[in-house]
Amino acid sequence: MAVPPLNHPCWQRIAGGSLARLKTQHLGTQLMAKRIERSTDPVSAKAVELHAYFSKWERALPNEIQQLASL
Template identity: 50%
Template sequence: MAVPASNHPVWSRLASGGLSKVKTSQLAAQLFIKRIETSKTPTPQKAKEIFDFFAKYERIMGNELQQLTAL
């Protein structure tokens, strides 16, 4: 599955608390999710960071990308 475009609404939903619903066994993703959840960064900036992360690790994040359509 391909990463949704950077302007797709899913990134804002994830940045607004939806990221905690993503189930992953990837340690890097677990650490990233925890860091984003505790960050005081504004939502639009979080959304960009989340998009960048998924775009960078698209090859190994297939399971996680499939979950994005349900969020």
């Protein structure tokens, strides 16, 4: 499954707080999620950062990427 495009509504939802529901065993993703949750950046900046992260690690995170649209 491919990473949804940046204009997909899931990125705004995830950046707005749904990231906590992501089920992952990947340590880097867990750390990134905690950092994003604590960040005071605007939701749009968080969404761009999340999209860049999942695009970069697309091949290593197929289970996490599959969950993105449903979060």
